[in-house]
Amino acid sequence: MIPNKFEYIRPNTLQEALSILSAYREDAKVLAGGQSLLSLMKLRLASPKYLIDLSGVPELNYIREESGRGNSARIAIGALTTYAQIKESAVLQAKSPLLVQTTHLIGDVQVRNRGTLGGSLAHADPAGDMPAAILALGAEIKAVGPKGARWIKAEDFFVTAFTTALSFDEIVAEVRVPVLKGYKTAYMKNAPRPSDFAIVGVAVCLQPDGGRTCQNITIGITGVTDKAYRAVGVEESLRGKQLDPKIIEQAASRVTDGVEVNGNIHASKEFRSYLASIWVKRAIQAAMSGA
């Protein structure tokens, strides 16, 4: 790795990290798992002058249930929690399994051991898996900055490729996801090889009414356009409907409604749109047949 020159700083508290960040402003970047940032620095596509390593800030690493009544019960996840920790979390598995399901399809063991939830969201890779999942979950993201903390809704968080609603002096501290009761979830992705970034990734939270009718459904899509998004058209077409194969297929064809689809050497624009509709269909079916 031959990056540009940088200075490495390892604060011990979030407060300290924030004040360093405020001091160096756009010249600084925080380092979490490094699974995206270091690749960019290696290619000299990112050249921060100051690298603020968050690994010395233990207060950002936790998964805990926060009480609340009915659907207001939440699980709070610290930004530095790794994919591997999420994958092994009994609380998440029992109460809000979508993130767990998603981690199974992210990268390989090394990437899951290093990569963090906060890093994945802040990086906002247009093909990142977690952004799709937190959109489907309607999660909230806690950003802390010099002026204190604020909560950003998942749907407001992703602006465009590699750009979020965070300001340069803010750090993601926590992500809150709902405890799901009566929901079925699934994450599926199409990728050239098992550990690759998604050509299309689909996260589904489905609330059936006990039978085959869809009471509510939220769908997060990644890999298709410049950012992860909710497939609102598909959701609308399914709410209140019988989940029959025909209806699902018709609804799935709306997955790219209103989005500018990306093309690259792994899938052209047309093929990606086509795959998106197939994978939406499959992910809904997987959610239906899953727990």
Next chain:
Amino acid sequence: MLKLEEILVTRNWVGKPVRRKEDTRFVMGVATYVDDLDIDCHHVAFLRSPYAHARILKIDTSKAEALPGVIAVITGQEIARQTKPVVPRAFNKPAVQYVMAVNKVRYVGEPVVAVVAENQYLAADALDLIEVEYEALKPVVTIEDALNPKSPLIFEEAGSNVLLHDKMVHGNIEEIYKEADLVIKEHFKVHRYSSTPLEPWAIIVKYERANDSFVVWSNDQQHGRSIVNVCHTLGISTDKLRFIVPDSGGGFGVKLALWPYIVTLALLSKKANKPIKWIQTRTEHLLGGTHAPDADVEIDLALKKDGRILGLCIKDIQNDGSFVHTTGIYGLIKFATMSGCYNIKATSAELVSVVTNKGPTVQNRGVGKPTMIFVLERMVDLAAKKLGLDPAEMRFRNFIQPGQMPHTTPSGEVYESGDYPECLRKGLRHLGYDEFRKRQKDLRSKGRYIGVGISAGVEPGTSNLGYYYTSRGVPEYMGNAEGAIVGVDYDGNINVLLGSVDSGQGHATTTSQVVADMLAIHPDRVSMTNQLDSIISPFLGHSGVYSNKFNDVDLGAVIMATKKVRDKMLRIAAHMLGVDRSKLKLKDGTIYSSENGAKAVSFKEIASVAYKRILLLPEGEEPGLKEIAYYKTPFAKMPSRENFNIQITHSNSVHIAAVEVDVESGSIRLDRYIIVHDCGNQIHPEIVRGMAIGSTVHGIGASLYENFVYNEDGQLLASTFMDYLKPLSVGLPNFEVVHMESPCPYSLLGTKSAGEGGAITSLTALANAVEDALSPFGVKVTSLPLAPEKVVKAIRETKEI
């Protein structure tokens, strides 16, 4: 030729899967690669062309030179003033290319300026300060572009972008086509891919001011030739270059092409008067660390109604990119497998090599033979379909029979041994061919599409290096050979030095097995220094690790040197014991009298006489116990257009792939993969197994994922491992490897080649399997890779992948 019984005095080690000697070192991370060498160096970084084709109008390096820590800067222009152009091997047209870009850039990634700095970070920083003015020229990217007379010329002086165009006919092709009942014709396209070793190119060059000479450390694969190339290009005599090859992390052919960078580093180290280091980055490697060329092949088969193939004609066009040194060789080497495993009486081959603004090409695992077997084995399936024959039956009707061995192909290649029909029978039995067909039918009715693909390939080894010059005439190299030094030390242990350096093949292990059985000792007492040093090691122009030559000429040299040492020890022992030599035998590191076991001397005692108590040596015997030997394969023919053998040994295999295609998404899942492999006698069956699987995975990668995609501007769109997709262990099946052993009568140990085979035979196994799976949709496979998008399109519209 020596007989096996004369070579091996015990049979304890050869043929057994002994524990590999080299692994501990590698697993512990204590191997010595170029980058591990403890040499105080400056570092070089290369400014590379962002254009595929452009004129260089102006280069301003002043800001870079002013950067503190920058030691020296050199442009292609300056290099050209001090060097000779790169010498082409296979063609005669003028095409002047230097080791760096001069006046013009010819591919994205071509080195334009080199910067030496105190460390690699500063060197990279300095690149941003160099200003180059280019005038973009229209790029010539595809084969169609190159053949279009309106396209600009890449080498103006050549007058054409076609640098080699030759046609060779062997056998009475016209008669054969008259005899034929039908002729089938097809056009195939094979894409660009490469083997991308774990350790990319690595070089250190040190200038020795005292005698105006250079020392090179590099993971070069064919140093015997590189010494010649580097010295010629620098215009220095070969005594001015010492070449050292330390451990090397994989080669697969692409490290045959790194020598131009040695030239640049040599000039820089002289300029800076300091050792200079360059460790290629992955992106540099993918851009210009050489590819296998993409190819267009038209082929037709002349057939009898009963399925017999009488003859074939190919028109082979290779997109050789932009490296004149190797342009043309991918066509010529196809003669090694042109008629595959079949009794084919006549062949006609029109060979065309074009230059384009794609990256350089060089020998990559299998070299052209993967393409040859791909088009041939595809044609066999297509012919079977046309004639209503089962693809297995079609092959049985054409195989060269074991009783016909040795078999000479129309162009003169000699297949020495093998039982091709049995190889396929074994594979089919292993798969359960008939049950598979039943299951296939069942699943189809449920909307699932599985398919089986058979591919039979000849996998040659040991190049007869004269073949490069078939079209050009004057051969600079001929035949093949290697050198070895075998020494017995004070303690009676054995050390071997070889002219080639292991890059993953297990040289130390297999060598120790052979030497142990030649000297009746434990392999633990045999060590091998995995380093070549041109002032110490034996070497020839042929030296290196390539073309599967190890088992043949490398071990040949080891055997000959060991035999010399053994003969000398026997002479000394006879003298020491007062026993006639013919009565002496070897056992457990001693030589004893077969008539009186008490009369024995150990190797250590013999060594003590050879090295220290030399007055006790027999009359006329030289002191010392170290012998050098060179072994040349006795079966290489003289280069000729009419009758020549490109390679010396010919392994063979049958690959059977069972796949399932998701017809909705186009993705292909490998269900089973069977390799029935015959490489003659095996020295180490587990190493052979590893090679068979490893090379097959290279082919699977090429068939499914790997693709150097260029856009119409000549930009490479796969310049990191995010986009150039290697196969991963996840997603691969458990390989089922079945060995057969048909000893080779032309190598000392009856061995043949084992390193490239899977990369040759596997491409078609997958292609045939996918076509079989998709037969209800009438899809034909005429190109690679089998990308999901192409698969879906073929099912729905084009009917052709």
